[in-house]
Amino acid sequence: MKKWILAILIGVFVIGMWQMWLIYHDASSYEENLANKAVDKAKNHYDLSKVKEVTYYHGNHSYHIVEGLLNSGKHVYIWVPDSEKGKYFKREVKDGISKKKAIAIFNKMHYDAAEITTVRLGIDDTEPVWEVTFLDSKGQYNYVYLYFDNGKEAEHILHI
Structure with a gap:
């Protein structure tokens, strides 16, 4: 059995x-x-x-x-x-700016970034961007978008 x-x-x-x-x-x-x-x-x-x-x-x-x-x-x-x-x-x-340059620009910004999780190419409504996804010190996801052409911040979404 x-x-x-x-x-x-x-x-x-x-x-x-x-x-x-x-x-x-x-x-x-x-x-x-x-x-x-x-x-x-x-x-x-x-x-x-x-x-x-x-x-x-x-x-x-x-x-x-x-x-x-x-x-x-x-x-x-x-x-x-x-x-x-x-x-x-x-x-x-x-x-445009490279992935490495996008990370360097992001690191100079004053965000509470405990860990960068991904950096990838994306698009806002009209322009190519680098999307930087990171965790803050509270473990919340955050997104910062940098224009591919010049590295200026396009948008950010914080504390998700």
Whole structure:
């Protein structure tokens, strides 16, 4: 009797693990498909020859940010809207502030930042931005947006 119970428990465990893997695989495949569609859209709008990285941003509007090289050799970021009505943005990497520079600018601001959790490219309503997410000394999430072009603060959302 104990062997039957053990066999059933092992079977349930194996089936459960298999189902969890399927769910994970479906979710990651979905994200990968969206990223591939964003790359295709970027290639259709710009003469993109090589893709280095694709990231996702969901603020007021959802965008995939494609980092790559144009046929001319220029290193660019391309903001690809998820919406058909959204506006495309393209900036040369050299024309904006880097992630490292965005962190340096943020560190000079007087925010109660105990830990920076993420720094990623995003978009406000009209301009590319760096989104700096951080935890304050009370453990609350905060967001500061710096314009990609000049590093000036675009907006902040505090104490979430």
